[in-house]
Amino acid sequence: MSYNIRLLVSCPDKKGLIAAVSQFIAMHDGNILSADQYVGEDSATFFMRLEIEGEGFGLERDEFAAAFAPLARQHEMEWSMSYTDTPKRMAILVSKYDHCLTDLLWRWDAGELDAEIPLVISNHPDLRSRAESHGVPFHHLPVTKETKAEQEGEMLRLLSESDVDLVVLARYMQILSPKFVHAYPDRIVNIHHSFLPAFVGADPYRRAHDRGVKTIGATAHYVTEDLDAGPIIHQDVAHVTHRDTVDDLVRLGREVERRVLAHAVRWHLEDRVLVDGNRTVVFE
Amino acid sequence: MSYNIRLLVSCPDKKGLIAAVSQFIAMHDGNILSADQYVGEDSATFFMRLEIEGEGFGLERDEFAAAFAPLARQHEMEWSMSYTDTPKRMAILVSKYDHCLTDLLWRWDAGELDAEIPLVISNHPDLRSRAESHGVPFHHLPVTKETKAEQEGEMLRLLSESDVDLVVLARYMQILSPKFVHAYPDRIVNIHHSFLPAFVGADPYRRAHDRGVKTIGATAHYVTEDLDAGPIIHQDVAHVTHRDTVDDLVRLGREVERRVLAHAVRWHLEDRVLVDGNRTVVFE
Amino acid sequence: MSYNIRLLVSCPDKKGLIAAVSQFIAMHDGNILSADQYVGEDSATFFMRLEIEGEGFGLERDEFAAAFAPLARQHEMEWSMSYTDTPKRMAILVSKYDHCLTDLLWRWDAGELDAEIPLVISNHPDLRSRAESHGVPFHHLPVTKETKAEQEGEMLRLLSESDVDLVVLARYMQILSPKFVHAYPDRIVNIHHSFLPAFVGADPYRRAHDRGVKTIGATAHYVTEDLDAGPIIHQDVAHVTHRDTVDDLVRLGREVERRVLAHAVRWHLEDRVLVDGNRTVVFE
């Protein structure tokens, strides 16, 4: 079965980095299928993503790290790699709204999202059958003010047990603790139902309606300790008119939310998103 | 020469208003070319816009008010009318950025904006030749902290003398005083170079870049005392990527700004925009 | 339970039509919630859509026709009405692609589509469980060249038996006979996976790719005898790049198709779409 290798590299910018890395790949008979580079404007950080054909590449999986180490050390590189025949493991957290979960599961079935989904976790029981009808185990962890810390611990245990790489908040209506966020740095994707930084916080469609905006939006971003302020991965909008009630905004917003979240998740799963301070580099 | 009559009406909502107004028009042999209605969700205010063929309509210009008065009184209507052979008179205020001014003047020449433009006013001398090359008188009123009040007075005098109906702030970089704003209620259109309410205030493109947004926008709104908080007429966006620098955002933003402003101005000139509290009704 | 009444009218344009109809409604104590009018540019046909509050309206359901008849006759009106407490009955025809069906059923469950769905019909057995999981009966009518006429007869029988108002072709891959089309004039909505009139016919994404377009689209239209040439209800697009393969276009296209079809179906169900020759009037 054919597969590709994805290599992500970041390091302080200097001359010769592309040559050094591509030379390393060529030396090991690698066929580069696509290559993207970017140097952060403010950070002067060099970012690179390579997709290499697995077949014919001269380094075995357990050999790559040792072989690449000297180069990485020399240029102070942070790097990671993934193999397309080993999909990432993605957990989905939901509450009661089902549109984002349904859309992700449908796209997953349709082959649009290359991932394993070992579990769905929710603080409400409502979406059990939705998850299970796609063959995904569902865990109900109700949250009250008193049990919140304990249930987060249980969530972390479940995620760890399931060896999860990515956590998707598909309209999960609980704020996660710093401890939880730090457990999955740049690996928790949230969908916010507004065009951030407009309408940070609760009830954005109501506030959008009251402000009389003519466009609503949705924002997919990595979760950081600072609520709704993490690095933005993707945004899109829909036009609205004075005739649209708050309910209409919610309805039209659902359409934008599920599209924006699905694109962001797909890009993450394909290792296309890198974080540069509080901004993202998206190698589409 | 053929012309149309535009009638705008607003009043507390009740049964029979469309019938009452359309019956009045029919009684005077009016041919309604287009009719739009809307009832404000929160305000329960009825809004109506009629466009009536001038030819064949049985009421002369100086007769309409008297004939319509009983109906208006009965339903507590606020109303206004305009004749398409008497274009509105529009002043444009600018500073140094020329893209919005240039675009408005080009569209005006192309017949897209049905208005007279008796004057352009600026706090800088730079755009004199641009205005004058389109045959529009240019007034340079430099503003310092000390002269601001005085120069605003001069502006008001010029606008009044020119019998101006509409003031367009085409990237005019001075904040107008409450006195000025109250002189032209719902008749000052500003273009803000962000997707309001995101990035209220100064330097929105820099702040959008720093926040790492993936979409920038522009907002045309009526000016009220409360900076950047007036009723929104139109908004649109452009997608950006991590590769776009602040300068790129400025460049791409210019494209959105001039388009959004031009559409808002056109709709105002065609009497398509009504104000419902802090929201607008736009009968496109 | 509260409900509204929707009245659609079309007739040769003349003066006084709005007054006549709105006067009729007012006379019977009707409260008009929204009113839209349009006069066909080429056809000089007057189109009107009224939404009237059910409560307080003075005509019972079985009285309206008789009461409205003199007015209709006088102005040569074609008209129809519907009550929002009696949703339309919609059949969905599919083949193997599931994205449009899934999306319609999800939106239906979410309350976005006010309809009854008495049946799904397919020429393949694949989507039975999808339909049935939403509680919708599924009929498998396999079609071969030899059985096509017979199976269409069976379809018509099923549709008639189920008292269907609207037939939605959700990527149904069979061409319908003129007889079938004539049985549901302006009541069969198809989704074509291109931006019509570009790429009429088969395999549009392959042809779009070969042509090197930078934007793909989808078109929802009423089905007429003339393949892919019926009145267009809605269109939208997605941007693509040289990196997108045919498979990518198919994937991105699915997103546009389901959105465009869902909006068109919603507008039809809300009596917002009227046909003016080969064009549609959409009172959004």
Added chain:
Amino acid sequence: MSYNIRLLVSCPDKKGLIAAVSQFIAMHDGNILSADQYVGEDSATFFMRLEIEGEGFGLERDEFAAAFAPLARQHEMEWSMSYTDTPKRMAILVSKYDHCLTDLLWRWDAGELDAEIPLVISNHPDLRSRAESHGVPFHHLPVTKETKAEQEGEMLRLLSESDVDLVVLARYMQILSPKFVHAYPDRIVNIHHSFLPAFVGADPYRRAHDRGVKTIGATAHYVTEDLDAGPIIHQDVAHVTHRDTVDDLVRLGREVERRVLAHAVRWHLEDRVLVDGNRTVVFE
């Protein structure tokens, strides 16, 4: 004064090409500012664009070709390079419509288009003052059926004399002969006022209106012998409704046309567009 070097390469795909080229640049102390690669799906052609910092690069302008030749020969590369301190020379051809010309000249003045514009040529005298007000010489070459060949010869002479790199057809309403087209292969950019391949040929807005489309578009493409069939560089659209007349489509279309053309021209001037058969690779 700082400048960059842009290197474009295309050749049959094989392993090691990125390494070979980037190694060559590194060997000569070049700092790669951005790098883009793509392998044509059908053509198996490798395309590469490098932007290299001029300062510090070890090869003088007259040395590069000789130094790069062995590598180019080895891999059968076609290649070209440009220096950002030597802008391309762009001629604009127009007829009577002024919106595209005006927009290009305004953007040029604003610094958005890095080019020299030695001349504007038109078959009508109308736009002389527009060109000249921007300091660009204007040549009026009226065309009749009889003089067409002769005037094309004169155009080619003027373009050659002005050492033109790029010819922009800014709504130039004459069809160019194959001889003319072959003189500037992949260097004539046309704006077509439809969403190609819909409405190839004359009067697309009228035909779009008659077809009742809900979206209109514009297409910028390279001109080939085959009318409206050359490689597409960029496309965009605007939504329209049943209310929009043909004149409205023309007005809204102008907005799309000038934007699409300006983006395509900018990308060409920045060496971002490569041709892969009848498709373009656009390294945005």
